[in-house]
Amino acid sequence: MNRIARAPWQADALLLLVTLMAAGGWIFSKEALVGMPPLLFIGTRFLLAGAILLGFAWPALRRLPARRVRRGLxxxxxxxxxxxFWIMGLHYSQHLGExxxxxxxxxxxxxxxxxxxxxTPPRTTWVALPVALTGFGLLSLNAGFRVEISQLLMVCAALGFALLINVNTRVxxxxxxxxxxxxxxLAVGTVLTLLSLLFERAPVAVESAILGWLLASVVLSSSLRYFLxxxxxxxxxxxxxxxxxxxxAVWTALIAAWWFGESMTALQLTGCSLIFLALLINRWYWVRKVLRRWLPTDAKA
Structure with a gap:
């Protein structure tokens, strides 16, 4: 029996914990942006997180050929x-859940x-796309028939992350x-820190509370999250x-509602629900397998 077959519940539990840490990262980052410029914050966060992981990854990095290191960078x-795009979208965002x-x-x-x-995308993708676009359209209608700057930046971030996943699997x-x-x-931290030095005004001092949110985002939502x-x-x-x-996204909306007192209008709730429905449609084959794993045996019959 292979490792995957032996440890299904351990993997699910760790992944659920990872999603909670990632959702917490939205809260930590939004709080830190109160006292730090966005590029400086995210650059520092990624540099420190990369430095922490470097201690664990160094033996493997030393054995990597130089060409693979260059490709990774x-x-x-x-x-x-x-x-x-993500951090600037978060900087302007007035609703984390959305x-x-x-x-x-x-x-x-x-x-x-x-x-x-x-x-060639699976057929479920073409079914899911109009559902997702309808959901995003409803979110835009909530702003009065216009796309907000934060929404546009988050769409750019989503496209960037989708391209990143494709490139990662090939390059x-x-x-x-x-x-x-x-x-x-380390690459992200270096690039965005340099951009911050060029385009942002560094604060004279950073309050201890802001440093606490930065530390939480580094340790919990970056280093530990990616390691797990x-x-x-x-x-x-x-x-x-x-x-x-x-x-x-679900955890982020729930935590933001608790921490910031966020609430959704009917349009926002419907739009977010349609986007999540589109994700379920797109991954339905695997969603069904997850549900079969989680449901009791008699419920599957």
Missing amino acids: LVGLLFSVATG SAFITSLGILMVPVIGMLFGE VRNVPALPLTTLQL QIKAQGMTTPSHASVILMLE
């Missing part, structure tokens, strides 16, 4: 673009972007996950993992 530049659901569109766009690389497929993640975090995600993904299949990781 180059793909990190694409990661920088997607992350830059922004999280828009960003989750990146999961749906992965097979569509894959067409650039000669892949650096032979690089182990932990050193690859370390290289990309890599471990969990090694215990299950990528498609199974992607189904559980879709819950990040």
